Amino acid sequence: MNRRPELAEFLRTRRARLHPDDVGLPPGSRRRTPGLRREEVAVLAGVGVSWYTWLEQGRDIGASPQVLDAIARALRLNPAERRHLHVLTGLPAPTAEPVDRPVEASLQRFIDGWLPRPAYVIDRHWNFLALNRAAEVVFGHGVDSRNCLYSFFTDVRQRVLVPEWSANARQLVGLFRAEAALFPGDPRFAEMADDLSAVSEEFAALWATHDVAAPEPGLKAVHHPAVGDLLFETVTLDVPSRPGDRLMLYNPVPEHAERLDRLILVAADPG
Template sequence: MNGSNAPSSSDRRQAELREFLRSRRARLSPSDVGLPDAGRRRTPGLRREEVAVLAGVGVSWYTWLEQGRDIKVSEDVLDAVGRTLRLDPVERAHLYRLAGLNPPQARSEPSLPASPELLRLLDAWAPRPGYIRDRHWNFVAVNDSARLVFGYGDIDHNCLISFFTNARYRVRHQHWDETAPAVAASFRADAARHPEDPEFDRIAAELAAVSPEFAELWDRHDVGEHTNAVKAVDHPEAGTLVFDATLLPLPQLPDHHLILHNPRPGTGTDARLEQLMRQRSLVVTHPG
C-alpha cells in the first residue's frame, strides 16, 4: 500500500471509536436500561437516539461522536455516555482515550489483603525475598526470606519509611546513598499520579520530620520510575547477596505491586541464600 494512502492515527482512532460505541450499544437491550421493549428490531441493541436521550445529550451530537467528527467533548458528557452504556472502568478509560482525553484518575484504593493465591506465591518464591506493597508503599505481605535478608522486623510497615529509618536495612544496603534519590523520586512520581490523595503528603511530611536525608531529597522535587533495580546486601551471616529486583503490578489489587528479588547470576547469591535459610531453619527447629 502506498504510504500516502495509509490511514492516519486520527482516522484509526475515529474508526475505533465508532466501532467501540456501536458494539457497546449492541450488547444492551431496551429493558437493560429501563425502556419499554417494543418488539423485535432490525439491529440488536439500543438505538443512537435512545443512548442520546438517556445520556442527556443531543441526538445529533451523539451521532457525530460515534462518527468520530471533530466536536468538543467534555468529561461530564463522556461520563454520562459511559454510564448509559454500562461501561466498566477499563472500557471507560478506553472511551476517554479514543475521544482524545486523558482517562480520569482512579479513586484512592485502600490497602487490601493479599489473596491466599498471592500468599502461596510469596511462600513458593522462598528462599528468594519477596513482598507486596500498596499504593502508599505500605507492606501488605512479606515473606520470611525478605525479613531475614533485609532486616525487616515487626515495626516495619512501610517500604519507604523502612528504607530511610531502618538501621539494619541501611547498613546492609551496599549502595544506599546512591539509591536513596531514586527511591524518593519514585515515591513522588507515585504521589503525582494521585493528586487527590493526601496520604502521600502525610507520609512524606512525617518521614521528613525524622529523616534529614529524605527531607533534603524530597525538597528536590525529582521524579522517576523505579521498576527494576540491582540490590546488593551485605548480610552479617551470609555475606554479599546481589539481587535483581522487579516490581510487578497486581491487576486484582489496584495500585498494589509485587516486588520479587531474584539472585543475580554469577554472584554466588543463590547458594549463599539457600545456606542462610537452611541455617535459620535449623535454629528455629532446634532453638538453644
C-alpha cells in the same frame, strides 16, 4: 484498528444493552429498538445530544477525560470498558482505582514458592501487601513494616542493611515523587509525604528538593550482618487483577546464591 468505527460500534452496543429501568428512566412508548436512545444517554451524561450523536457516529471530535467518564457512568461501563473508551478516543487510559481486598491466596502461594529468594507485593502507595519469609529475613521487613518508604526512613535496621543509604534515599524519594505525579487525584501521596517529613529530617530535606528519578537497572545490594554482601537481580511485575499493585521478585547473582541459602537456612533453624 481504525478506532473511530470501533468507537461508534462500541458506544452503540453499550447503549443497546441498557433499559430505561436500569438508569432510572421511565420506559416510555414507541421504542423501535432495544436499549436507551442517544438523547437519553446525552441527558444522563450531561452533554449535548448533537455532540453525543457525532461521537457515536465516529466523527473526529474532541472529548475531555471528564466528559468520557460522564459517558462511562451513563452507560454503566465497568473499569475495563471505561479504559477502552478512553483508548478508542485517543486519550491516555485512565488510572484504575486501587484494589481494596486482601492478596489472593494463589498470589501468596506464588511468592512463598519463590523461596529461598525474596518476593513481596506492594500497592501504589508502597504498602506491603504480602511478603515471603526470605523478604523478611534479607531486607528486614516484617509485620511491623507496613510501608516500604516508611521502613526505609524510620527503621534503623535499614541503615545497616542498605549500602550507601544516603544515595539510595535520594533515589527512593525521587521515585516516589515521580509516581505520585501519575495519580494527581490521590491525596494519599501528599499525606504520606507530610507524615514522613514530620518524623524524618532526611526525608523532609529530600522531598523539598522536588527531584525526581527513574527506575534504575534491576540490581539491589544488601549488606547482611550474618552473611555479608548480597546482590540481587530484580524484576518488577504489574499484577493485572490488582491495578496499581506490583510483584517484586529478587534473584541472587550466581556467586551470592550460596550465601542466601545459608542465611535462609540459619533463619529457619537458628540452632
